[in-house]
Amino acid sequence: MDVDTVQLDQGSGGRATHELVEGLFVSAFRNEYLEEMNDSALVSVGPGRVAVTTDSYVVDPIVFPGGNIGSLAVHGTINDLAMRGATPLYLTAGFIIEEGLSLETLRMIVLSMAEAAIEAGVFIVAGDTKVVHRGKADKIFINTSGIGIVPDGIDISGRNARAGDVVLINGTIGDHGMAVLCKREGLAFENEIRSDSAALNRLVHSMLEVFPGIHVLRDPTRGGVATTLNEIASQSAAGIRLFEEALPVRDDVAGACEILGLDPLYVANEGKLLACVPPDAEEPLLRVMRAHPLGRQACRIGEVVEHDAGRVFLRTRIGGHRLVDMLRGEQLPRIC
Amino acid sequence: MEYLDEYRDPEAAKSLIETLHRRSPFDRQIRLMEICGTHTVAIFRSGMRQLLPDWIRLISGPGCPVCVTASEDIDRSIWLSRQPEVIITTFGDLVRVPGSSSSLHRERSRGADVRVVYATLDALRIAEENPSKQVVFLGIGFETTAPTVAAAIRQAAAQGVDNFSVFSAHKLLPPAMRALLDSKDLNLDGFICPGHVSTIIGAAAYEEVVSRYHIPCVVTGFEPLDILHSIHLLVDMVLKREAKVINQYRRAVKWEGNLAAQRLIDEIFEPADATWRGLGMIPGSGLKIREKWSTFDAVKRFAMPVIEVKEHPGCKCGEVLRGVMTPPECGLFRKVCTPGDPKGPCMVSSEGTCGAYYRYQG
Structure with missing residues (x-):
């Protein structure tokens, strides 16, 4: 059956989920970590302190001039890492999708996430998708978490402003x-x-x-x-x-x-x-x-x-x- | 921004302020009231107060529609929100104003359907989209908003939207100015008259106040140069013992106002006695929906009970609205009454005097 909207069973963990994940998310975010398709991704981060952050995106409308909820979810989390002087490396993405969201919209959002990640030089290495009944979420909510590395010698914090700055x-x-x-x-x-x-x-x-x-x-x-x-x-x-x-x-x-x-x-x-x-x-x-x-x-x-x-x-x-x-x-x- | 930056020119503003300083000293203070909340906020935002000579005293008046809404009208709005199958539509600020025991904000978190709209016609659209619900628009505001509410009622009638009604608590400014002058404890020397309201009622609307009370009135725009210019004009008149209406805001306000809007108000509404927070009952200072349009009158549609009003005992919003007290003189200000947990309407509204003192003066 060909449908053009997201269905409940696409978030149930079965075959439909698998097809959505493989066909859309993995192919859009394509990288060696994600393609392993294990329960968690293994990444190396190199020397330095690890910066960790998470943020959820619920913007309404989901598409606006200059971006959409997907590009925003990538930019926002990268920026939170960058504001500590960290070099962002890896992101995860969790999706809560309202049943009935058009697949075309979802594809557009996912592709712009992929594009934003490539532009910024980060990998989306893990993800999750849930589909909820109509009315239980508003079209789509996205959570992204990120990790990055802060080189030694960098000490950036909201506590460091000094008189004269x-x-x-x-x-x-x-x-x-x-x-x-x-x-x-x-x-x-x-x-x-x-x-x-x-x-x-x-x-x-x-x-x-x-x-x-x-x-x-x-x-x-x-x-x-x-x-x-x-x-x-x-x-x-x-x-x-x-x-x-x-x-x-x-x-x-x-x-x-x-x-x-x-x-x-x-x-x-x-x-x-x-x-x-x-x-x-x-x-x-x-x-x-x-x-x-x-x-x-x-x-x-x-x-x-x-x-x-x-x-x-x-x-x-x-x-x-x-x-x-x-x-x-x-x-x-x-x-x- | 073109057309606005000219009225924010720092050099011109500084020279107007210097000229005022050169006019001093006087043997007494000159007390000017800015009636409109938008002026109060503009004065604070520009930091003008601390630059004026100390013989000029600016007093904030009752020109914030949310602030002057009587507590009983807030309570009736809350009562309406609790009725089954009712959607309340309102402009934003009203939602957080505390009534006797609740606020629309609190009712919304308890399940009431309270929606903030940007335009009255949005409320009408909500009514069309929800034919099985009663949609009530809370008509709070001065002469500025009344025409749009009148237009919505006329459109509802034309389109046969019979689940739409308006709870009219509109207020008229000139009667309130008369009430302030009658109260005698203010000793005002002049009015900085509102810009937005005057686009509707015209500068001519203040002539009666001027002739009856011999007090200068200047219709004023909202940029720093507008306000400074008006202060000069008012000081001139005070010194010459002159009293007339001057229209400083000619780029927006006509002498006779917006006649089409005035006709629209008159078609749908008629003047009625109204209770103002802080000023009490002022004859002819409100607008009620005419009998002909009464099917759109929420007061007629719902059998509203009489509600016993309880205001916070320490709240001095009434005194602040009459200009006889400044917010820091209120015992609740900053201590228990803050924008996060307001005890009175003057702290809630973005145009309220207490909110302005809190936000901009520190």
């Missing part, structure tokens, strides 16, 4: 969140806002080559730049001061935020990193970042200060100051 970012803020929101709510603007979803490991690699002493790297995903900087300020017991005029925001993102009453500082990114580095590293780092396709608009957006430990302040365009608090709850659209 400068805060760098590799480009514009709020692109991913606005791309997803506009797609979800059917909001159309003149130009389509595209997600910035991307794997940052190669950018981080080139940054560490010119300056291995980076203090902090974080990817400002949910909660945006404001929330991530608050976390850094609190972990490092330091204050952070941002400069409003330095914050890079695309015109279309700024316009959409304006209309919806949102602040780009709180909108999610999936291809951005924040770095806290000593001031003398600013120039060489910005140079190497701007030479990389994911860092062309890299710039300094703030500095770490001694006072106001645990807090983030913004110097406004007109010269005032205001607190930049952590996001609480959902950022809601205005009603008048």
